[in-house]
Amino acid sequence: MLLEIDHHCGIPIYRQIIDRIRRQIMAGQIQEGRRLTSVRELAAQLRVNPMTVSKAYAMLESEGLLERRRGVGLFVAKLSSAYKDQKRQIILEEILKQVVVSAVQFGVSEKKIKEITSELYKKYKP
Amino acid sequence: MLLEIDHHCGIPIYRQIIDRIRRQIMAGQIQEGRRLTSVRELAAQLRVNPMTVSKAYAMLESEGLLERRRGVGLFVAKLSSAYKDQKRQIILEEILKQVVVSAVQFGVSEKKIKEITSELYKKYKP
Amino acid sequence: MLLEIDHHCGIPIYRQIIDRIRRQIMAGQIQEGRRLTSVRELAAQLRVNPMTVSKAYAMLESEGLLERRRGVGLFVAKLSSAYKDQKRQIILEEILKQVVVSAVQFGVSEKKIKEITSELYKKYKP
Amino acid sequence: MLLEIDHHCGIPIYRQIIDRIRRQIMAGQIQEGRRLTSVRELAAQLRVNPMTVSKAYAMLESEGLLERRRGVGLFVAKLSSAYKDQKRQIILEEILKQVVVSAVQFGVSEKKIKEITSELYKKYKP
DNA sequence: GTGGTCTAGACCACA
DNA sequence: GTGGTCTAGACCACT
Numbered sequence: 001m002l003l004e005i006d007h008h009c010g011i012p013i014y015r016q017i018i019d020r021i022r023r024q025i026m027a028g029q030i031q032e033g034r035r036l037t038s039v040r041e042l043a044a045q046l047r048v049n050p051m052t053v054s055k056a057y058a059m060l061e062s063e064g065l066l067e068r069r070r071g072v073g074l075f076v077a078k079l080s081s082a083y084k085d086q087k088r089q090i091i092l093e094e095i096l097k098q099v100v101v102s103a104v105q106f107g108v109s110e111k112k113i114k115e116i117t118s119e120l121y122k123k124y125k126p
Numbered sequence: 127m128l129l130e131i132d133h134h135c136g137i138p139i140y141r142q143i144i145d146r147i148r149r150q151i152m153a154g155q156i157q158e159g160r161r162l163t164s165v166r167e168l169a170a171q172l173r174v175n176p177m178t179v180s181k182a183y184a185m186l187e188s189e190g191l192l193e194r195r196r197g198v199g200l201f202v203a204k205l206s207s208a209y210k211d212q213k214r215q216i217i218l219e220e221i222l223k224q225v226v227v228s229a230v231q232f233g234v235s236e237k238k239i240k241e242i243t244s245e246l247y248k249k250y251k252p
Numbered sequence: 253m254l255l256e257i258d259h260h261c262g263i264p265i266y267r268q269i270i271d272r273i274r275r276q277i278m279a280g281q282i283q284e285g286r287r288l289t290s291v292r293e294l295a296a297q298l299r300v301n302p303m304t305v306s307k308a309y310a311m312l313e314s315e316g317l318l319e320r321r322r323g324v325g326l327f328v329a330k331l332s333s334a335y336k337d338q339k340r341q342i343i344l345e346e347i348l349k350q351v352v353v354s355a356v357q358f359g360v361s362e363k364k365i366k367e368i369t370s371e372l373y374k375k376y377k378p
Numbered sequence: 379m380l381l382e383i384d385h386h387c388g389i390p391i392y393r394q395i396i397d398r399i400r401r402q403i404m405a406g407q408i409q410e411g412r413r414l415t416s417v418r419e420l421a422a423q424l425r426v427n428p429m430t431v432s433k434a435y436a437m438l439e440s441e442g443l444l445e446r447r448r449g450v451g452l453f454v455a456k457l458s459s460a461y462k463d464q465k466r467q468i469i470l471e472e473i474l475k476q477v478v479v480s481a482v483q484f485g486v487s488e489k490k491i492k493e494i495t496s497e498l499y500k501k502y503k504p
Numbered sequence: 505g506t507g508g509t510c511t512a513g514a515c516c517a518c519a
Numbered sequence: 520g521t522g523g524t525c526t527a528g529a530c531c532a533c534t
Contacts, residue, residue, distance in 0.1 A: 008445055012533060027231040049449075049534045088232045093242055095225045099218055100246040105153045106214045110247045114240050116219055120226040121236045136532095138509060165522060175511050180522070188440070193260055197301075197519035197521050264518060279483040301519045340484045345494055347477045351470055352498040357405045358466045362499045366492050368471055372478040373488045388517095390524060417507060427526050432507070449506050449534030 001030065001037045005046050013048055017056035025065050025076055026088055036066065036074045127156065127163045131172050139174055143182035151191050151202055152214055162192065162200045253282065253289045257298050265300055269308035277317050277328055278340055288318065288326045379408065379415045383424050391426055395434035403443050403454055404466055414444065414452045 003020050005013055024030045036042075039057060043050040057074055060066045067077045103113050129146050131139055150156045162168075165183060169176040183200050186192045193203045229239050255272050257265055276282045288294075291309065295302040309326055312318045319329045331339075355365050381398050383391055402408045414420075417435060421428040435452050438444045445455045481491050 007447055010446075010448075012448060014533075023228060023231055027233070029231075052534060055533090088234065089242075092225055092229055092232070092234065092239070093246070095221060095228070096239070096242055097246055097250075099221045099225065100243065100250050102149065102221070103218055104247070104250050104252070105149060105155075106218070107153065108214065108218065110243065110251075113218070113222070113243055113247075116215075116222055117226065117239055117243065118236065120219070120222055121230070121239075124223075124226050124230050125236075126230070140509080164520085166520095176522095177512095177524095178510065180524095181509090183522085194262075194522075195259055195519090196262075196264060197517080199521055266518075275480060275483055279485070281483075304519055307518090340486065341494075344477055344481055344484070344486060344491070345498070347473060347480070348491070348494055349498055349502075351473045351477065352495065352502050354401065354473070355470055356499070356502050356504070357401055357407075358470070359405065360466065360470065362496065362503075365470070365474070365495055365499075368467075368474055369478065369488065369491055369495065372471070372475055373482070373491075376475075376478050376482050377488075378482070392524080416505085418505095428507095429509095429527095430525065432509095433524090435507085446507075447534090448508095449532080451506055 001042070003042070003046060005048065013046075014052050014056040014059070017042075017046075017053060018059055021056070021060060022063075022065060025079075026084055026091070028084075030076050032076050032078045034076050035072075036076070038073060127168070129168070129172065131174065139172075140178050140182040140185070143168075143172075143179060144185055147182070147186060148189075148191060152210055152217070154210075156202050158202050158204045160202050161198075162202065164199060253294070255294070255298060257300065265298075266304050266308040266311070269294075269298075269305060270311055273308070273312060274315075274317060277331075278336055278343070280336075282328055284328050284330045286328050287324075288328070290325060379420070381420070381424065383426065391424075392430050392434040392437070395420075395424075395431060396437055399434070399438060400441075400443060404462055404469070406462075408454050410454050410456045412454050413450075414454065416451060 001021075001024075003017065005016050007013070021030070021036075030036075036057070037045070039050050039053045042048075043053045046053070057066060061068055061074065065077055065079075066074045068074050099113065102108075103110075127147075127150070129143065131142050133139070147156070147162075156162075162183070163171070165176050165179045169179045172179070183192060187194055187200065191203055191205070192200045194200055225239065228234075229236075253273075253276070255269065257268050259265070273282070273288075282288075288309070289297070291302050291305045294300075295305045298305070309318060313320055313326065317329055317331075318326045320326050351365065354360075355362075379399075379402070381395065383394050385391065387394075399408070399414075408414075414435070415423070417428050417431045421431045424431070435444060439446055439452065443455055443457070444452045446452055477491065480486075481488075
């Protein structure tokens with residue numbers, strides 16, 4: 001599991017862990033049923049307090065994305081692809097809404113927003 | 127000046143004040159050179175401690191968006207419209223970047239994102 | 253009397269007035285015995301509250317640089333040139349002390365400070 | 379970390395803290411990456427309210443001199459020595475400018491200023 | 505343990 | 520009237 005943490009950006013570390021793992025699960029980069037890196041190991045990798053990792057895992061579990069098997073570890077839950085599609089769209093819409101609300105308030109046109117979108121796609125598309 | 131504060135959303139009140147005022151200034155809804163509602167008055171309006179408002183104003187001043195005239199009050203600074211255009215674009219790009227990065231990871235197409243953008247514009251455009 | 257006030261620099265306006273007038277008196281640019289611009293007139297010139305000018309004048313008076321003649325106005329006090337010489341040197345030493353203390357702490361050499369002094373002299377010498 | 383605060387000199391305590399810490403960092407007396415005394419501890423040492431210390435630390439952070447690690451503490455940021463050199467010179471020039479402007483106005487020669495500088499160096503050089 | 509936020513209320517400097 | 524500073528003490532989030 002590959003995670004990058006920014007210790008200086010102000011976003012709580014446990015949030016960064018949650019966001020990154022959630023994204024990887026939703027993107028299918030971590031497959032269903034696979035066991036997650038253990039708390040201790042991930043904490044060591046990220047040079048972070050184990051409590052922080054544990055907290056992130058607990059929240060992902062309560063979100064239904066992870067399943068705990070006592071004495072064994074945490075595993076990626078099985079989600080219907082319909083559920084994943086829906087959740088993906090919700091995540092994107094949530095953020096896009098912020099963009100559009102601000103843009104409207106600033107008097108920035110829909111066309112301009114789409115232009116910026118195209119540029120960003122060129123930049124981040126693999 | 128019309129501000130709405132959510133006391134229970136977890137975002138610090140002074141941050142909410144900063145964000146809302148910054149947006150109003152960037153959107154031109156508060157005109158240059160105009161005096162802001164006084165600390166005490168805004169604090170009373172929002173039912174918040176004056177220090178909280180004062181902190182927000184102080185940070186907006188250090189950001190260059192406000193100017194202090196001692197013993198008189200705080201005023202909206204004069205900014206070149208080029209500067210404002212640039213700052214507006216940076217704000218929007220910052221948020222849009224999150225959308226695109228996630229979308230690429232989820233395998234959501236540029237076309238789909240633009241469709242959602244159009245829908246949101248229909249919804250929020252006045 | 254020519255004074256320039258910066259309304260946005262954070263230094264109290266009455267302090268700016270005091271500093272500028274004191275300097276002009278010490279530099280002999282305002283001659284002994286001459287009457288100062290009236291409070292009202294100066295306040296109008298500087299677009300400042302008359303109370304502010306009045307306060308500045310009062311402090312210069314208590315410093316011994318001005319003399320009040322009731323019903324007439326404020327006048328530049330007569331100072332021995334020895335007194336002025338001494339006071340000038342005290343003013344300069346006071347500020348230079350700050351420079352040297354900082355420079356020593358920063359490990360900046362005496363030579364370097366003298367170089368900067370020379371440059372500044374070139375810039376500000378008439 | 380050794381700080382001395384004057385509670386009666388009129389300069390805000392948080393400003394005094396900022397100035398002293400900034401100087402110590404610029405002078406290299408506090409090394410890069412080192413953790414600062416905690417807010418509560420420094421507040422106790424100085425017999426000052428923790429908020430006052432916190433405010434000072436926050437401003438030093440926004441200045442880029444400190445870095446926050448959440449839940450851990452504040453650390454001295456890593457700055458390029460070129461950056462520090464530049465900043466040091468700016469600080470000194472700022473104060474020296476006041477000296478030279480006054481000196482020119484008083485008719486005090488460059489030579490005299492350099493003599494006073496030499497004397498002050500003898501006095502304050504360790 | 506760490507720092508961040510907020511309150512209620514005081515006092516001050518400035519205009 | 521304006522904003523700025525400080526206190527004492529509370530509660531919260533993060534590690």
